Amino acid sequence: MSETVTPGVVLKTKFVTANQKGFQDYVQYVDREEAKGKGEVHLSVFNLYNDYMDDPDKTSALFTQQSDHLSMEGKSGIKSLFRLAQENNSVMWQDVITFDNEWLRQQGVYDDQSHTLDENRLKQVTRKSMQTMLKKEGLLESAIWSAAIHYNTDNIHIHVATVEPNPTRERGKRKPKTLDAMKSEVVNGLLDRDQERIQINFLIRDHMVHSKKEMSSLEWQNREFKPLFLEVYHQLPNDKTQWQYGYQTLNPIRGKIDDLTTSYLNKFHKEDIKHLHQKLDQEVEVLKHAYGDGEKDKKRYQHYKQNKLDDLYKRMGNAFLQEMKSYDRKQNSKQESHSTSPSHPSIRSMPPGFQLQRSLKRIQRSMDQTYDQFINDLDHQKLEREIERER
Structure with missing residues (x-):
């Protein structure tokens, strides 16, 4: 007891x-x-x-x-x-x-x-x-x-x-x-806990989440993230403004986003997570001695640790979703480059006067092509007459 x-x-x-x-x-x-x-x-x-x-x-x-x-x-x-x-x-x-x-x-x-x-x-x-x-x-x-x-x-x-x-x-x-x-x-x-809570927030926001923003999930050394990353990406709603962790439309795939976070933390921040749990447990004890352990008062500190962990997963989830937005832009850019050949840029993107120059060049190419064909035809006819005389 x-x-x-x-x-x-x-x-x-x-x-x-x-x-x-x-x-x-x-x-x-x-x-x-x-x-x-x-x-x-x-x-x-x-x-x-x-x-x-x-x-x-x-x-x-x-x-x-x-x-x-x-x-x-x-x-x-x-x-x-x-x-x-x-x-x-x-x-x-x-x-x-x-x-x-x-x-x-x-x-x-x-x-x-x-x-x-x-x-x-x-x-x-x-x-x-x-x-x-x-x-x-x-x-x-x-x-x-x-x-x-x-x-x-x-x-x-x-x-x-x-x-x-x-x-x-x-x-x-x-x-x-x-x-x-x-x-x-x-x-x-x-309670003078400002420094302790600053350290907790630094560990979550500036250390773990920031380092994720600086890392690509699709690089070869992180290839274990790629399948789940793409699975989540392909299940995201069409409306990209909803690519935020808290949106209800993401409820069906939020668990998979959390799985991405867990995998990332286990690989790159194993010791940091252990340290974070220790500091959060310490804060819970401090709050417990301030408020007491009565059923009503427990509510004041019981969820403190979980709320901080939820904040970590929310921020990390948004970091993954932001990366997916960047990935999506690159995919769309590739599709546009395939549909518009680099040697034949869109007319709307040409500078003023370029269209006239391009038309003149086309006429010149057509005339050059016609002249060449005429010479080739003459040569061909001459060759046929010579063959006929040799018979």
């Missing part, structure tokens, strides 16, 4: 209506003194939002999209907007982003020895996450939010509250894809 993986990031969310206690708790909270104590992390029960509201001494300063640290004037402004939202019967969305402290340590965000936290990085990923949420839910122009980092529990977490001072919607439920995107913004913002 495999060991359960503790996710690096968990997003929990709910919403309350204007007449519920949670809404009023938050309006009262923003008017309190800013929490100053950030004692050591200790065990406590995580009770989502109300527990946070009831104990402000465990939180950092409130921050928003524009401000890292709300002043007293800023708090007053937020309080007024939240009260207006409540009076106008706005929904209040309450989001809690919870972190595994060890995962934060691995990302260089948290120092478990000094209990210090890179608040700036957490605030930045929160802002990206909230911008994504507002955009996907159509709330960019109407909603406001404020948040605080909660320190003194087993797991550092961030609470965010969002309202519409002038509501545009009555429903509080948000789309599952919105919540997935919110979490992904946090994970990707804290």
Whole structure:
């Protein structure tokens, strides 16, 4: 039985209506003194939002999209907007982003020895996450939010509250894809995997696919590709704009195109493919520890490796199809050269005045030919008379 993986990031969310206690708790909270104590992390029960509201001494300063640290004037402004939202019967969305402290340590965000936290990085990923949420839910122009980092529990977490001072919607439920995107913004913002993913893309696009574009499948040293290459070529649709890997009209032969790719990779990039699989497996493990191994969260990383391999086969398939276009042009060019002899070029391709010169030459050849025939006839008659006299 495999060991359960503790996710690096968990997003929990709910919403309350204007007449519920949670809404009023938050309006009262923003008017309190800013929490100053950030004692050591200790065990406590995580009770989502109300527990946070009831104990402000465990939180950092409130921050928003524009401000890292709300002043007293800023708090007053937020309080007024939240009260207006409540009076106008706005929904209040309450989001809690919870972190595994060890995962934060691995990302260089948290120092478990000094209990210090890179608040700036957490605030930045929160802002990206909230911008994504507002955009996907159509709330960019109407909603406001404020948040605080909660320190003194087993797991550092961030609470965010969002309202519409002038509501545009009555429903509080948000789309599952919105919540997935919110979490992904946090994970990707804290994971520093840019260099690893650049290497993966380089291996696929600039190394394997590019080298295929530089190689002919029909050269004598690659003759094992020729039969399948031509088989695919002869089954392609007449419309050459459809000679793209993703076109549905290629569905019946896409498997054969993939077979070409597999044969090519096995011959020329055996070690590269092995290296690619290792790097993709490593990325899957990194994502697994970020999202956890719950059934829902698996979907976030399960297909990462396959999607990258699919991208490789798509790009490689298009490289083969591009080569087939070039081959097709050469075949058509040969047919045209056979139908139009090089010594008798098409009249339409002749330069101006050439047609007249050509006609004069034809007349001259005809006259020369007639004169020669006349002389030949005279000689022939003379020869016959001489033969007759000798008899």
